[in-house]
Amino acid sequence: MKKPFVTKKQVDEIVKTYPTPFHIYDEKGIRENARKLKEAFSWNKGFREYFAVKATPNPFILKILQEEGCGVDCSSMTELMLSEAVGFKGSDIMFSSNVTPAGEYKKAAELGAYINLDDYTHIEFLEEAAGIPETICCRYNPGGVFSLGTHIMDNPGDAKYGLTKEQMIDAYKKLMAKGAKNFGIHAFLASNTVNNDYYPTLANILFELAVELKEKTSAHISFINLSGGIGIPYTPDKEPNDIMIIGEGVRKAYEKVLVPAGMDDVAIFTELGRYMLGPYGGLVATAIHEKHIYKEYIGLDACAANLMRPAMYGAYHHITVLGKENEPCTHKYDVTGSLCENNDKFAVDRMLPKIDMGDYIFIHDAGAHGYAMGYNYNGKLKSAELLLKEDGSVQLIRRAETAHDYFATFDFCDILKDMKY
Ligand SMILES: *Cc1c(COP(=O)(O)O)cnc(C)c1O
Secondary structure (H helix, E strand, O other): OOOOOOOHHHHHHHOOOOOOOEEEEEHHHHHHHHHHHHHHOOOOOOOEEEEEHHHOOOHHHHHHHHHOOOEEEEOOHHHHHHHHHHOOOHHHEEEEOOOOOHHHHHHHHHHOOEEEEOOOOHHHHHHHHOOOOOEEEEEEOOOOOEEEOOEEEEOHHHOOOOEOHHHHHHHHHHHHHOOOOEEEEEOOOOOOEOOOOHHHHHHHHHHHHHHHHHHHHOOEEEEEEOOOOEOOOOOOOOOOOOHHHHHHHHHHHHHHHHHHHOOOOOEEEEOOOHHHHHHHEEEEEEEEEEEEOOOEEEEEOOOOOOOOHHHHHOOOOOEEEOOOOOOOOOEEEEEEOOOOOOOOEEEEEEEEOOOOOOOEEEEOOOOOOOHHHOOOHHHOOOOEEEEEOOOOOEEEEEOOOOHHHHHHHHOOOOOOOOOOO
């Protein structure tokens, strides 16, 4: 059973200062999970998690992860700017971008970030934009389909990312000729895997590639970046990943492939987003309408602008009606937002306790790719982000958008000058 990390009583208090809807994050959960990840890979001397900023781009959250020893994975100018402002620099930053503008390579190079090239043609592009650094990473795409056992997980052959194996070999040679001395390998082959075999299988592929690259180019491989993709169980019936088993699986592959090749100094990096934050954030909304037509509807004061995954992917997000945790799920509802889009539904045909107007609805697992994917369609404003601190207090970590924010991009002219708000 999924249990919210806040109670109705706490939310009753919070709304006196911060009205719903809001995203709330659980500091304790974030820290404990980050420590566990570190422990799972403690066998590897250089291990480091580079948190994927795009999952939860909030400086207060980045600060917490920084305190837990994490770096950041960026892929845009503003993510680099945010990370710099929080105090990440040099080897704290992995720049894993694609279709990268020259200015972003320049910024990443100025910060001394690890640059992860998404394509062979980016070698010359980077050289022109910022020069070739001593340490550089290339993103690998093995093509075909990626499967675990008999189960096809994803389709790298269809993905826009990375270099082919032949290109990896040529890229390392070319980069060495241009002065690069240390190399990284990166790949992201499947998203939201709830399966302890993903990282170990990926590690095997990348470790074997590392040995081959070393043999063919004599490049020094200093790190292997397993990137993101460790998932979380959005549905209550799924077992969460066991990070200790995952870490041990990667260790076994390391012992089997890298150590015999004399490559026992390779650091393992990760770029997890969802796994680091997903379960430790929730969207809290209030039920403001009920509607009885061909189906039963509950309307919330939140909408897909606050959490897009259900509308975009039909993704399941578990829902708890706060204060009714122990009541039987006797009512079948569609739980919706207010967008003029019929896919603006947080849940379809969901069995829940009877919902009354004014009930608080806790939407689980919104901590990663939640607020971050928000948008302003229908003129909807993005919600606040709050932090439930370890001492039980609540801190505002991003205020809610106002109409001023929404109209701010017309501030170059006076067409809205008479607007009253
Ligand atoms: C999105 C992304 C991640 C994080 O993915 P999760 O599924 O959140 O773990 C890591 N690296 C890169 C390059 C990404 O694009």
